[in-house]
Amino acid sequence: MPNPHITRDGLCHPMLSVRPHQLVSAVCTRGGLICPEWPSSEAHAFLAAVGADPTAAIRLACDADEVPHYSRMRGQAHRAAGAVPRSLFARKRDLDVLQRLGLCPGDTRRARWLYELLLERIETPRGLCAYDTPGWEGCPHADSGAYERVRAEGWRAIVYSRPEAEMAEYRRQSVARIDDDDHVFIRPHHMMCMACWWSGGETIGPRPDDTIAELFGRLRRAPETPVTLIEGCCEVCNCCDGFHPATTRCVHAGGLIRDYKKDLDVLQKLGLAPGATMPARDLVHLMFERIPTTKDICAYGDGVVRSTEWSICGDPNGSPGYARSRERGML
Secondary structure, three states, rough: OOOOOOOOOOOOOOOOOOHHHHHHHHHHHHHHOOOOOOOHHHHHHHHHHHHHOOOOEEEOOOOHOOOOOHHHHHHOOOOOOOOOHHHHHHHHHHHHHHHOOOOOEEEEEEHHHHHHHHHOOOOOOOOOOEOOOHHHHHHHHOOOOHHHHHHOOOHHHHHOOOOOHHHHHHHHHOOOOOOOOHOEEEEHHHHHHHHHHHHHHHOOOOOOOOOOOHHHHHHHHOOOEEEEOHHHHHHHHOOOOOOEEEEEEEOOHHHHHHHHHHHHHHHHOOOOOOOOOHHHHHHHHHHHHHHOOOOHHOOOOOOOOOHHHHOOOOOOOOHHHHHHHHHHOOO
């Protein structure tokens, strides 16, 4: 039976499906070119979609592992030397793009993260969309410089970027709610972030992309404030450049899926579930009792980084700031 609390806009329900090499074609299209391998109407429709929604889940489709066994090709005429079909060229480009991104056919990522990664790792379409090899000349626009010009502008030239004024207004609203509400809602691992930030009294000051400092100030003034633990983006996230208000999704690094794991890891360690509510003082005491180091949560217990999406936050052996807060007390 479907869970009424689960939406259908996650990474397992892609909004868009494109071939990997079309990610590059979209950049060239934004640069004013017409890609000979992708109808202009389709390319512009794709650009309109990611230009409006940075959370758009994009599935990378490639037919490389659908090539039939050679025995099924018997009896067919041998291809003349130098006659390279467009489908073969496209398949090579797909695999070249996937290799550089560290991804596989069928992988799905949100638009912003995908284009941050693409523009970081692919500097030019030369050697990707065109070659000097006879029969493999490829796209005549590969040397135009259009891709490189858009790349110099960064991912914001392709994907929606949240306006500064909007983030400032959401910060104002969040701070007002934190100060006025009878209790606060926070995702579990953000309680640990608060301890790292506080660093046993050696604070680093307010942060531009969250309201950790403001929330801590509220709990410091009123440690009996009820805190409700939730999954997913919370009040702390609302002013972040990676928060998309229309969908309430995070657009950083594949939706920072690692943070969803951290939330559940914290809940498991505390023996709680989403919706659990208790005074801030009691919650902090339980957290420090059950979670002695951030290595257990933020470094997955072993400190091993297995992919970009599963990067480690802070010191893989444990945050010194968290340790100081645990030793000296926080509220």
